[in-house]
Amino acid sequence: MIIEGLSPALQQLIKEDAVGQLRKPQGLMATLGNEEGALKLDSTDQAALNDIVRKIAHVKKLAQPSGEEASNPAFLRALLGDVMMVGVAMGMTSEEPITHLVWFTELLQQAGLRPAEHLLVMTLPGSYLDRFAEAQQAPSLPLQLDGGTGTGGRMSAPTTRVFLLPAALSLTRLSEEPGQLRTVLYRAWDEYDLALATEQPADHPFVQLAAALSDASLDGACRLLLSMPEGWQVLVPWIEQLMEESLGKGNKGIVVFSEQPLNRQASVSETGATLHVQVATGTAASQEGNAFVLSQPSLASQEPRNRLAALVASFLGWQLSMALYGYLQHITFAGQPAVENYKARARVLRDQEDPLQVTREWAARASDTDPSSGIPYSLFAPEGVEIQASPASTFARILQRTVTASSGYLSLGYLDLTINGELPTHSISVLDTALRSVGNELLGLPVKLRQAPAAYHSTEQSEMDGPPFLVSLRVLARDHEASILGSYTDTFLRAQAVSTWQAMMEQGRPCFLLIIDGSIDDALEPLQRFFSDVVAHLRRP
Structure with missing residues (x-):
């Protein structure tokens, strides 16, 4: 049966009763989603x-x-x-x-x-x-x-104790009345409305979103540039992890970015395989081109219990969109097999006297010294990369070559900067500006600024095995703040930085490790100089 006015992906979801399959223990959806067996502190700094x-x-x-x-x-x-x-x-x-x-x-x-x-x-x-x-x-x-x-970490909210315990504790601050969490969950389930998604999928906003993403994709890969209502930007990292860790497999998946202005005049800028999603608290307008408006009126509420219910409903809705995209693109959205590579490497490196010793004899390297601070730094490149006179010129050269490597995948390119360790708050905006000047302005590409090791548990699966043609720059300072209580060293952090770099290269991804001789607090000036030099090289004819 063909329903007039519906996209091909939405037609397929209706015809094959994909949402209905979520409730069945057998079938394609069950196979793709089988996870069986399988103050916040998420840093080893x-x-x-x-x-x-x-x-x-x-x-x-x-x-x-x-x-x-x-x-x-x-x-x-x-x-x-x-x-x-x-x-x-x-x-x-x-x-x-x-x-x-x-x-x-x-x-x-x-x-x-x-x-x-x-x-x-x-x-x-x-x-x-x-x-x-x-x-x-x-x-x-x-x-x-x-x-x-059977619940993967990225889907731990809202049905596991990882979410339920802090949610219950937060509600005790509002009232001692029993049953508050149950009321919130019932309200969220009603808003999620799985019955509507099952019986009238074409009318459910998160089913529509999954279809729009699939229709916009190229060979199973899509960029999602996401705009959230005021006060809800904090939800983006969770959506990013959900999509990328679940779907980033076999060169397919959804890569999530906060909405960012891309220079459409840049030589490599492309609008294909991209969907701009605006989450709005009003009624969704007609969808046009590569833009989609996701209507969630409940996000406008300021009442704490209603906001918690809206958050729960959002978790459920985005998980539905993710699973349906995986269904349409035949992606096994359970598991994260690629990251086991770097975990195994990290265990070996932690047993060595210095996890960085592999870099001492690394041939593909370029070194420089920041003239202002006098701090030396070295860029370690994948083997086979043509080393230029400086780290900045080497990196700029690979950017120019990689983003034009395949005309069929230009729209899938993005630039990643991953900082290993705790970056001072004042440095984040400075580095974000520098990164955007290279990616958004000069190349017309979206960018990611990640902090590790948290990022390795959220989006590394996608960087290693998801949509290709990214360039990743990993930054590590040699010196780290000593623990003021007890004994805790930077061995784990160093091993993670090196092992993820090694694993990315083994996957054939252009990944660079920039090691700065100093602390992360001292790294801002050398990094600013590095990106300034990259910009200068990219602007040369």
């Missing part, structure tokens, strides 16, 4: 731990720990006596939470506090983290309320 320690001390009106006081049992008891660390891992092989819990456990032991009373673990049965909890006799809760293991 000591600076992140220090920031949390300082915040706890400030709230308790304690002196900032330093010197002998940092190991004084009485001080540690005052600081940590009512603190609990919740370790979460939604993968069997996630190891970062264990490094944080080991650090915290040692502090508790110094303070004479019983670790089992200050630790809570939520993870998969039999995972690395589950084994750690058992060894420490720490309480462990299954992520799913039914004790199952």
Whole structure:
């Protein structure tokens, strides 16, 4: 049956009852989505731990720990006596939470506090983290309320304890009335309206969105430039992780960006395989060209419970769009197989005296010194890249060549800058401006500014195995802030930076590692100079 006025993708979703398949344990949708078996702290940089320690001390009106006081049992008891660390891992092989819990456990032991009373673990049965909890006799809760293991981390909201626990805690600040979370979830389920998606899919906004993305795609790949209502921009990183970690496989997928102005006069700028999505609180206007308006009136509410319900409904809606896009493009949206490569490499590097030793004899490198700060830095390129006179000229040359490598995929190009470690807040806007001047203005390409290691758990699957023809620049400072409490080194952070760079190159992706001889705080001037020189090289005829 052909329904007049509907796009090919929407026609297919209706004809094959794709939404209805979500409720069935067998069939193509079940196969593509089978995950069976499978203060926020998501950094292995000591600076992140220090920031949390300082915040706890400030709230308790304690002196900032330093010197002998940092190991004084009485001080540690005052600081940590009512603190609990919740370790979460939604993968069997996630190891970062264990490094944080080991650090915290040692502090508790110094303070004479019983670790089992200050630790809570939520993870998969039999995972690395589950084994750690058992060894420490720490309480462990299954992520799913039914004790199952079929929910991927990027889909942990709103149906697992990863979301439900903080949501419930936040509601206790509004009222002591019982049943608040249940009411919020019922309201969100009504707004999500799976019945409408099943019975009248052409009328459901998130089914329409999935079809629009599929219609805009090229060989299964699409760029999504997303504009959110005021106050909801924080949802973009979650949508980015959901789409890229789920769908970034076999050169297919959806790459998500915040909406950004692209220079349409740039020689490599293309509008194909791109969908500009505006999430609006009003009624959706008619859809034209490569633009789509997603109407979500509930996002306009300022009442806390209503906003939480709107958030839950958004989670469910975007997950529906993701699954339907995977269905249309035959992408297995369960699992993230590509990242296991870098995890295995990182384990080997952590056992070495210095995870950076592989770079010492690396032939494809270009070095320079920032004239203002006197800080040296080196760019390590994939083997076979023609090294120019400087890091900036080498990088500019590969940009010029890569973005024109295949006319069929120009619209899929983007530029990624990944900072390993905790970037000072004031530096983010400066680097974002520098990155946009290269990508948006000179090349007409969207850009990503990522912070690792968090980014490696959200979008690395897509960078390694999703839509191709990106160029990625990874930045690592040699020196890192020492931990002000306990023992925590930068070994894990260094190993992650090198292993992800190696894994990207093995996948044939143009990935560069820029190592700066100094701290991340000192890196801003060399990075500004680097991008300024890249711009100068790109502007040359």
